[in-house]
Amino acid sequence: MxxxxxxxxxxxxxxxxxxxxxxxxxxxxxxxxxxxxxxxxxxxxxxxxxxxxxxxxxxxxxxxxxxxxxxxxxxxxxxxxxxxxxxxxxxxxxxxxxxxxxxxxxxxxxxxxxxxxxxxILDHVPVHTPLVSAFVTGNMGLGHVIVTAEDVEKTFDFYNRVLGFVERNTSGPVYFMGCNPRHHSFGITPRPGAEGRVVHIMVEAATLDDVGLALDRAYDMDVPMMNTLGKHTNDQMVSFYVYSPDNYAFEFGWDGLQVTEEVPTYEITEGALWGHRFSPPPQK
The missing domain is CATH 3.10.180.10 (2,3-Dihydroxybiphenyl 1,2-Dioxygenase, domain 1)
Known part of the structure; x- marks a missing residue:
C-alpha cells in the first residue's frame, strides 16, 4: 500500500x-x-x-x-x-x-x-509534443515536486510512514523521497512560520538535445534563468532551472537516476557536481 x-x-x-x-x-x-x-x-x-x-x-x-x-x-x-x-x-x-x-x-x-x-480515464488520442521528443513518465509519473513545511520532521514522517514514500537522501533539513524507480518524486524543505507551498517542479525529457533546445527557447523567450545547466549529485540529472510565471523553480532535465532496488539513504553536502549557478529572481 x-x-x-x-x-x-x-x-x-x-x-x-x-x-x-x-x-x-x-x-x-x-x-x-x-x-x-x-x-x-x-x-x-x-x-x-x-x-x-x-x-x-x-x-x-x-x-x-x-x-x-x-x-x-x-x-x-x-x-x-x-x-x-x-x-x-x-x-x-x-x-x-x-x-x-x-x-x-x-x-x-x-x-x-x-x-x-x-x-x-484515457482518451487514447496520441500525445503531440513537437518541441520535445518525449517526456520521461510511464510508471514514474509526471516528474517531481518539492514543497515546504514548517515542521519538516513531522511532515516527512507522514509521507514515509503513512503514504509509503522511501527516503532516498537528505541535504541538511531537506528530504528527497521516492515511490517508484525515479530517484525522487517528492521532497520537503523547511519554511518557518508559513503554510506549505510549492518551490520546485521538475519534468524530464528523453534526450540531451531536448534539454539543449529548451535552453535555447528559454534564452530566445527571455524566460528568467534560476540555475544554469548542471548535473545533480543525488539524482545525477543534467538540467537547468528557470523561474516559472509565479517565480518558483521549474527544472527541465534529462537522464535522471533510476533506483531499481532499494539502497541505504545518504546525505549530500553539495547540490551539483558541476554547473547550476544561481541567479536571483527577476524584479517585478
Whole structure:
C-alpha cells in the first residue's frame, strides 16, 4: 500500500496568460481542452492533463498522487484519517473534470493541499509534443515536486510512514523521497512560520538535445534563468532551472537516476557536481 507516482499538479495563478506561453512555447506541453474553459490543461504523455493551471488571485498548488486502485485508496484514507487528518471525497463532477474514477483530498501536516486518485480515464488520442521528443513518465509519473513545511520532521514522517514514500537522501533539513524507480518524486524543505507551498517542479525529457533546445527557447523567450545547466549529485540529472510565471523553480532535465532496488539513504553536502549557478529572481 502507498503512493504509486506523482500523477498531476493543479496550479492556481494570477497570470494565466504567462502560463499559457510558458507551458506551450517553452516547456512544450500539449495544450488540450478541459471542463473549465478558463483553465489551461497540459498533456505530456498518454495520461489526461498532468498539469492544470487555473486563474486565481494568489498562486498555489495542489499535488495529485496516483494510487494503484480503489482498494488501496480506501486503505490510505483509513490510515490518513487515523492520523487525525480530515479526508474528503471528490464529487462526481470533480472526478469528471480530473478525468479519474475517484479521488480524495486532504491537507498534509505541512499545510500542503494533496489529492490521491486512482484510475485515470484515457482518451487514447496520441500525445503531440513537437518541441520535445518525449517526456520521461510511464510508471514514474509526471516528474517531481518539492514543497515546504514548517515542521519538516513531522511532515516527512507522514509521507514515509503513512503514504509509503522511501527516503532516498537528505541535504541538511531537506528530504528527497521516492515511490517508484525515479530517484525522487517528492521532497520537503523547511519554511518557518508559513503554510506549505510549492518551490520546485521538475519534468524530464528523453534526450540531451531536448534539454539543449529548451535552453535555447528559454534564452530566445527571455524566460528568467534560476540555475544554469548542471548535473545533480543525488539524482545525477543534467538540467537547468528557470523561474516559472509565479517565480518558483521549474527544472527541465534529462537522464535522471533510476533506483531499481532499494539502497541505504545518504546525505549530500553539495547540490551539483558541476554547473547550476544561481541567479536571483527577476524584479517585478
Amino acid at each position: 502507498g503512493v504509486h507516482s506523482l500523477g498531476y499538479l493543479r496550479l492556481n495563478t494570477p497570470d494565466i496568460d504567462a502560463w499559457k506561453r510558458f507551458g506551450e512555447d517553452f516547456v512544450g506541453f500539449m495544450s488540450v481542452e478541459g471542463a473549465d474553459p478558463d483553465s489551461l490543461y497540459f498533456r505530456m504523455d498518454h495520461y489526461p492533463a498532468r498539469l492544470v493551471v487555473t486563474p486565481a488571485e494568489v498562486a498555489s498548488c495542489t499535488v495529485g498522487f496516483e494510487v494503484m486502485n480503489r482498494r488501496e485508496l480506501d486503505e490510505l484514507v483509513r490510515a490518513i484519517s487515523a492520523e487525525g487528518i480530515e479526508v474528503s471525497a471528490g464529487s462526481e463532477a470533480e472526478c469528471a473534470e480530473r478525468r479519474v474514477r475517484g479521488f480524495v483530498r486532504f491537507t498534509d501536516p505541512g499545510g500542503n493541499r494533496v489529492e490521491l486518485f486512482y484510475a485515470p
